[in-house]
Amino acid sequence: MRSMATCSIAPADHGQKIDTMCKAIGQLQQTVDRLLQQNNLSSDDARREASPIGNSPASAASNQVHTQRSLDFTRMAMTRDNSPEPPHQSEPTHTSVVVTEPMGSLYELTRLRNLRSNQSKLARRTGELEAGNDFISRGLLDNAEAEELFDYFLKTLNQYLWIGLEELHPTLDSVRKSSSLLTATIMTVTALHRPTSVATFDNCYTEFLASVSSSMFDRYHSVDDVRGLCIAAFWLSDVSWKLCGHAIRIATELSIHQSFFRALDGDREHFLRARLWYMLYVCDHHFSIAYGRPPTISESVQIREHERFLQIPLAGPLDMRILSQVSLFQILTRVHERFAEQRLPHQPGHGLLSESSFPDLRHFNLEIDQWRIHWQVRQVHNAYIGAFPPMGNVLYSYFAKLQINAFAVRGINTNQGSLSTERKEFANIAVSAATSILTYILDEPDLRRCLVGTPLYVHTMIAFASVFLMKMGPRGRAMGVQLDMEFVWSLIARMVHLLQSSVTSDRHLLYYIAAGLDKMLTRLKETTTATASNDLHMSHDDQSSTNQASQLNEGPSYRADWQLYLPPIHDNALLDQNLINANHICEAFGSESAGGVYNLLANQFSHLDGMNF
Numbered sequence: 218m219r220s221m222a223t224c225s226i227a228p229a230d231h232g233q234k235i236d237t238m239c240k241a242i243g244q245l246q247q248t249v250d251r252l253l254q255q256n257n258l259s260s261d262d263a264r265r266e267a268s269p270i271g272n273s274p275a276s277a278a279s280n281q282v283h284t285q286r287s288l289d290f291t292r293m294a295m296t297r298d299n300s301p302e303p304p305h306q307s308e309p310t311h312t313s314v315v316v317t318e319p320m321g322s323l324y325e326l327t328r329l330r331n332l333r334s335n336q337s338k339l340a341r342r343t344g345e346l347e348a349g350n351d352f353i354s355r356g357l358l359d360n361a362e363a364e365e366l367f368d369y370f371l372k373t374l375n376q377y378l379w380i381g382l383e384e385l386h387p388t389l390d391s392v393r394k395s396s397s398l399l400t401a402t403i404m405t406v407t408a409l410h411r412p413t414s415v416a417t418f419d420n421c422y423t424e425f426l427a428s429v430s431s432s433m434f435d436r437y438h439s440v441d442d443v444r445g446l447c448i449a450a451f452w453l454s455d456v457s458w459k460l461c462g463h464a465i466r467i468a469t470e471l472s473i474h475q476s477f478f479r480a481l482d483g484d485r486e487h488f489l490r491a492r493l494w495y496m497l498y499v500c501d502h503h504f505s506i507a508y509g510r511p512p513t514i515s516e517s518v519q520i521r522e523h524e525r526f527l528q529i530p531l532a533g534p535l536d537m538r539i540l541s542q543v544s545l546f547q548i549l550t551r552v553h554e555r556f557a558e559q560r561l562p563h564q565p566g567h568g569l570l571s572e573s574s575f576p577d578l579r580h581f582n583l584e585i586d587q588w589r590i591h592w593q594v595r596q597v598h599n600a601y602i603g604a605f606p607p608m609g610n611v612l613y614s615y616f617a618k619l620q621i622n623a624f625a626v627r628g629i630n631t632n633q634g635s636l637s638t639e640r641k642e643f644a645n646i647a648v649s650a651a652t653s654i655l656t657y658i659l660d661e662p663d664l665r666r667c668l669v670g671t672p673l674y675v676h677t678m679i680a681f682a683s684v685f686l687m688k689m690g691p692r693g694r695a696m697g698v699q700l701d702m703e704f705v706w707s708l709i710a711r712m713v714h715l716l717q718s719s720v721t722s723d724r725h726l727l728y729y730i731a732a733g734l735d736k737m738l739t740r741l742k743e744t745t746t747a748t749a750s751n752d753l754h755m756s757h758d759d760q761s762s763t764n765q766a767s768q769l770n771e772g773p774s775y776r777a778d779w780q781l782y783l784p785p786i787h788d789n790a791l792l793d794q795n796l797i798n799a800n801h802i803c804e805a806f807g808s809e810s811a812g813g814v815y816n817l818l819a820n821q822f823s824h825l826d827g828m829n830f
Contacts, residue, residue, distance in 0.1 A: 351397045352424040358404060362417065364389055366407040374406060376601045377670045378451060379496055379539035380444070385489065392441075398432055399445035401425040406452045410669060412721045425449065429456075433463065443468045444493060450500050451672040454726045458508070461500050465513050468497055477519035480529060488531045494519060495526075495539050502546035503674040506553055506620070520547065534597050538606055541592035545613055548584050549620065555581075556624045569628035575639050581621050582646065589614040602670075603663040612664065615654045616678045622647035623685065626696070635697035644698050648689055651682040655708050659715060669719050669727060679716075680730050683709050687741050709738050 353363050367389040375382050386392040393400050405425045408418035429449075432442060446464035450457045468474060473494050479487035498514045505512035514520075523540045526532060555577060556570060570578075589610060596607040625643030629636065636644060658664045658679070668675075686705050693700040716731035 351393055351400060352421075353393065353400070357420055357424060358417065363404060366404050366411070366414070366417075367392070369411065370403050370407040372601050374410065374452070374670055376599055377605070377667065378448070378672065379492070379499075379535050379542075380448060381489075381492070381535050382444075385441075396439050396441035396445055398425075398428045399441045399448075401428045402445035402449045406449060409452065409724055410721050415722045415724065418722070418724055422453075426456075429460070429463070432467075438467045438471065440471060440473065440490060440493065443471065443473065443497075447493070447496055447500055451503075454673050457673055458504050458510075461497070461504055462513060465497055465501060468494065473497075474514075474517065474519070477526070480531075481525065483529065483531070485531060488529060491519065491526065492536065492539065495523070495543055499539065499542045499546060502550060503672065506546065506549050507674060507677055509553075509557060512550065516547065516550075534599075534606070537592075537595045537597075538609075541588075541596070541610060542613070544592065545585075545588055545617060548581065548588060549617060552581050552621055552624075570624050572637065572639065575625075575643070578621065578625060578643060582618065585614055585617045585621065588617075602667055604661075605663050605667045608657075608661060608664055612654065612657060612675070615650045615657065615682075616674075618650035619647055619654065619678070619682060619685065622650065626689075629696065635695075641697050644689075644696065648686070648693075648698060648700055651685045651689075652708065654679065654682040655686075655712050659708075659711055665715060665719070668715070669721055669725065673726065676726050676730060679712070680734070683712060683734050684737065687737055690741075706738065706742065709734060713738065 352358060353360060371383055371387075382392075386395060389400075392403065401421060401424050405418065405421040408414035408421050411417075429446070432438065432446075443464050446460045446467070450460035450464065453460065473490045476487035476490035476494065480491040498520060501512050501514045504510070519526075520543060523543050527536060527540060556574070593607050593610040596610055598604055599606055622643045625640050625647065626636075629640075635641070658668065686700070687709065689698065690700050690702045690705050692698075713731050713735050716727050716734075720728045720731065722728070
């Protein structure tokens with residue numbers, strides 16, 4: 218502005234020359250400003266960095282990274298572009314009328330860079346990664362241990378999900394050059410699953426949280442950043458829901474949700490991006506259905522036409538596995554849209570699933586059976602995790618049957634006596650599914666070996682099945698559903714032992730599931746045994762008042778041994794007093810580290826309010 222003012226008062230005979238100089242200076246200033254803005258520096262910052270006084274090369278580099286990060290998150294980027302954004306490759310280049318989205322029109326008017334899509338800026342700034350400025354190079358994790366963790370990840374955890382990381386990054390060096398967030402994720406989740414890496418997990422987890430926090434307000438992201446967030450969401454229980462939502466937002470900024478159509482043309486990069494979108498869909502629905510929250514990703518063309526993805530020559534067994542999950546959660550989404558909605562308090566049948574809904578319930582059960590038949594035969598054994606892929610389909614069908622049929626006992630009042638024949642049928646299916654979940658895991662070696670490495674959804678459904686059986690057992694006779702409590706106790710005790718022997722550290726969620734189930738099992742034994750003893754004592758008093766001869770003729774009235782563990786059906790007050798309720802679930806699973814399991818159980822059983830669930 219000062220130079221322009223000088224130009225305005227110049228003599229007339231020099232005016233043209235000075236105008237030319239002013240324009241050149243202005244263009245130079247704009248160019249310098251753009252370069253500084255791209256590096257998130259002001260003119261004052263640039264002058265300070267140009268000064269050689271008082272800074273060693275190492276400290277200068279550290280200060281520069283710190284300054285850039287600080288400015289990234291504290292300065293609103295109200296900077297303008299001087300040239301239009303280049304058209305995306307998928308956009309038509311012929312002369313036609315193009316109607317953009319509202320934000321695109323706003324960008325056309327203002328040219329503000331922070332309104333522009335990141336499509337032409339897919340990669341994070343590479344300066345930090347090329348300089349090796351990650352937590353491994355800073356010495357927070359030994360390079361040899363990092364290589365060991367990465368190798369362990371490729372052969373185990375990478376196989377349980379549908380990541381296919383070996384197709385993208387066969388070496389740790391490749392990951393480190395691509396995304397520091399993905400690097401921190403792999404190190405963190407792997408250390409969580411190794412009993413000798415507890416201290417390493419704590420260090421890596423701190424670095425991981427710092428990377429996620431930085432990414433929240435970072436202007437540039439990569440596809441591997443999304444991949445890292447999604448992987449972490451499947452295993453880190455305390456932040457899973459937040460990570461999933463953050464990953465989906467970044468993925469849509471990078472237009473990953475639109476890669477499906479390019480993938481159908483055989484584009485490998487877009488094929489891998491479309492696979493990642495399927496992975497995000499499954500992750501989103503794992504937690505939305507389990508926690509009773511609305512999903513973020515809708516049923517788009519890519520989801521509805523997922524079978525077409527398998528026709529791409531690049532598709533393989535990995536894609537069969539992930540798309541079987543997509544197909545399953547399409548069904549479960551419809552189930553929860555149909556049955557999980559809360560009714561108004563004064564509506565008829567509040568909380569109770571009406572018998573007019575039973576045809577829909579039966580249809581959903583049939584869909585799960587068809588899903589299992591369709592997808593199980595398409596799964597193949599894996600060199601690292603054995604028969605887990607086909608067995609996993611069977612296990613997930615049990616999960617689905619439990620979730621679907623548990624709606625049939627929602628809102629049931631145990632004081633009303635036996636259920637209708639049809640409702641009793643669905644209740645028995647739910648009990649059978651819960652029992653099958655536990656017995657299948659306990660009896661199959663490949664499932665036992667894979668238990669710790671499986672995603673959070675598997676762990677939470679094990680907890681749900683166990684608690685469901687413990688809560689249904691004392692109520693079973695009152696509703697006409699037979700369940701041997703000795704068998705339930707034995708089954709859950711075996712599961713607790715398996716979890717305790719499989720868990721890798723006290724940071725792992727299974728550690729808290731085992732402890733919580735052990736507490737609830739102890740509580741159930743204490744209450745039912747006390748009730749049975751009281752019932753026997755009352756029966757003994759009654760018999761003492763009868764005739765001695767009558768006692769000799771009729772003999773003692775003893776129940777079968779398994780009945781000793783069941784509360785008397787006629788004593789409703791005592792029954793309600795001793796049932797495991799929400800307070801007991803909170804006591805068992807309400808700790809900070811097991812809060813995710815408690816939230817899941819609280820949501821699932823909140824629908825069964827008439828049964829004190």
